[in-house]
Amino acid sequence: DKESSVSITVVGASGDLAKKKIFPALFALYYEDCLPKHFTIFGYARSKMTDAELRNMVSKTLTCRIDKRENCSDKMEQFLQRCFYHSGQYDSEENFAELDRKLKQHEAGRSSNRLFYLSIPPNIFINVVKSASLSASSSSGWTRVIVEKPFGRDSESSAALTRSLKQYLTEDQIFRIDHYLGKELVENLSVLRFSNLVFEPLWSRQYIRNVQLIFSEDFGTEGRGGYFDNYGIIRDIMQNHLLQILALFAMETPVSLDAEDIRNEKVKVLRSMRPLQLENVVVGQYKSHTKGGVTYPGYIDDKTVPSDSVTPTFAAAALFIDNARWDGVPFLMKAGKALHNKRAEIRVQFRHVPGNLYKRSFGTDLDRATNELVIRVQPDEAIYLKINNKVPGLGMRLDRSNLNLHYAARYSKEIPDAYERLLLDAIEGERRLFIRSDELDAAWDLFTPLLKELEEKKIAPELYPYGSRGPVGAHYLAAKYNVRWGDLG
Ligand code: BG6
Numbered sequence: 078d079k080e081s082s083v084s085i086t087v088v089g090a091s092g093d094l095a096k097k098k099i100f101p102a103l104f105a106l107y108y109e110d111c112l113p114k115h116f117t118i119f120g121y122a123r124s125k126m127t128d129a130e131l132r133n134m135v136s137k138t139l140t141c142r143i144d145k146r147e148n149c150s151d152k153m154e155q156f157l158q159r160c161f162y163h164s165g166q167y168d169s170e171e172n173f174a175e176l177d178r179k180l181k182q183h184e185a186g187r188s189s190n191r192l193f194y195l196s197i198p199p200n201i202f203i204n205v206v207k208s209a210s211l212s213a214s215s216s217s218g219w220t221r222v223i224v225e226k227p228f229g230r231d232s233e234s235s236a237a238l239t240r241s242l243k244q245y246l247t248e249d250q251i252f253r254i255d256h257y258l259g260k261e262l263v264e265n266l267s268v269l270r271f272s273n274l275v276f277e278p279l280w281s282r283q284y285i286r287n288v289q290l291i292f293s294e295d296f297g298t299e300g301r302g303g304y305f306d307n308y309g310i311i312r313d314i315m316q317n318h319l320l321q322i323l324a325l326f327a328m329e330t331p332v333s334l335d336a337e338d339i340r341n342e343k344v345k346v347l348r349s350m351r352p353l354q355l356e357n358v359v360v361g362q363y364k365s366h367t368k369g370g371v372t373y374p375g376y377i378d379d380k381t382v383p384s385d386s387v388t389p390t391f392a393a394a395a396l397f398i399d400n401a402r403w404d405g406v407p408f409l410m411k412a413g414k415a416l417h418n419k420r421a422e423i424r425v426q427f428r429h430v431p432g433n434l435y436k437r438s439f440g441t442d443l444d445r446a447t448n449e450l451v452i453r454v455q456p457d458e459a460i461y462l463k464i465n466n467k468v469p470g471l472g473m474r475l476d477r478s479n480l481n482l483h484y485a486a487r488y489s490k491e492i493p494d495a496y497e498r499l500l501l502d503a504i505e506g507e508r509r510l511f512i513r514s515d516e517l518d519a520a521w522d523l524f525t526p527l528l529k530e531l532e533e534k535k536i537a538p539e540l541y542p543y544g545s546r547g548p549v550g551a552h553y554l555a556a557k558y559n560v561r562w563g564d565l566g
Pocket residue numbers: 256294313421
């Protein structure tokens with residue numbers, strides 16, 4: 078309804094995520110005229126700040142994405158005038174009641190919808206939800222709460238967190254964010270598969286030899302060691318971002334594009350998977366490395382990390398889906414920090430053409446000549462398919478070439494940040510890209526036994542130099558399943 082108002086309260090407004098992602102995403106939505114007519118943005122945090130100071134802080138992080146348009150700075154000023162600040166404790170019902178009074182003034186008697194974005198550590202989620210829900214019960218529209226990972230550290234703590242959230246909120250008020258689901262190429266995955274005849278029938282064990290999900294960053298935990306050491310790369314990237322991509326990739330055809338239909342299929346895939354075993358996992362940790370006269374610090378050189386930490390900053394794993402479609406197909410994951418490049422991609426390696434007439438042209442290594450579909454999620458978004466092709470000329474020589482859909486060349490429109498899409502969806506009540514509690518449970522059930530074993534046995538990670546391609550153990554793991562990592566050529 079056009080006349081109702083929406084308020085968006087960013088709890089933890091002075092934090093990194095708020096500054097880097099949430100406020101800029103809200104501005105981009107405003108800029109694109111995607112926010113409702115009557116909207117107000119509130120920052121909430123402990124530090125004392127005036128509205129003007131918040132605006133000043135936010136303005137520093139805003140950029141004009143489409144900077145060619147001249148009215149950007151006017152728009153920015155208009156946007157900032159809709160931003161306000163309230164300082165309060167995270168566990169104070171009184172402070173949230175004050176916020177409630179301010180929100181009411183802005184709502185001016187209209188039907189009021191309220192979105193709270195909890196950009197705060199999970200150990201204070203509950204306080205905030207409790208305090209906020211008491212005031213929210215006085216609003217006449219919907220109340221929704223966006224929460225960020227970590228959603229616990231294992232099955233038990235995650236279930237406990239869910240239980241306490243549900244004392245104050247219903248499942249459909251909780252929007253668990255996994256920002257990888259908001260990435261353009263991850264959204265496109267279903268389109269690519271379900272709307273192309275050249276892919277859809279091939280999407281099974283019959284034609285696909287293995288699937289690889291690769292995440293790498295070319296920087297370490299810089300400044301986040303304290304958080305990171307409690308979680309490690311498996312919880313930080315694999316159990317959520319990569320597993321979510323896997324579920325979307327491998328699910329059965331949903332009944333419709335409706336959120337519940339899609340999430341029903343995702344949860345089925347997750348529940349068909351074998352819990353991870355130690356023998357199918359390799360862990361690594363980066364060590365300091367000097368290159369070109371520059372010394373890059375090792376993980377334990379971070380002052381906030383204990384010097385005997387065995388927390389993995391790299392992991393590779395082989396996962397299996399025990400259902401009719403994927404029986405026996407290895408899904409290999411690899412995630413690491415302080416590697417040689419920054420990249421997130423999905424690689425699908427296909428089987429051989431049976432009785433290939435050109436077998437002789439490939440020598441003994443037929444595997445190198447099979448088709449491979451690469452979906453490069455970031456950077457420089459692209460989808461390309463490796464095919465065999467005759468090198469032009471009188472002879473018969475084959476090589477591998479790419480059929481290439483390079484986004485920057487094909488589409489002139491800028492790709493929105495994941496947070497823009499997800500915030501817009503939350504405002505519109507679209508739940509498709511948020512994690513339902515049964516999905517979260519299934520995801521933890523897959524990883525919890527492994528995480529416990531790693532921690533109980535204090536498994537020492539294989540050290541790899543900062544800026545390298547990661548531990549060699551990852552190659553052996555892949556080789557065990559006859560797989561070669563596609564990103565290493
Ligand atoms: C976050 C992790 O969820 O994702 C970070 O906590 C990681 O460790 C980040 O750097 C990567 O996100 P993106 O969008 O920059 O690839």
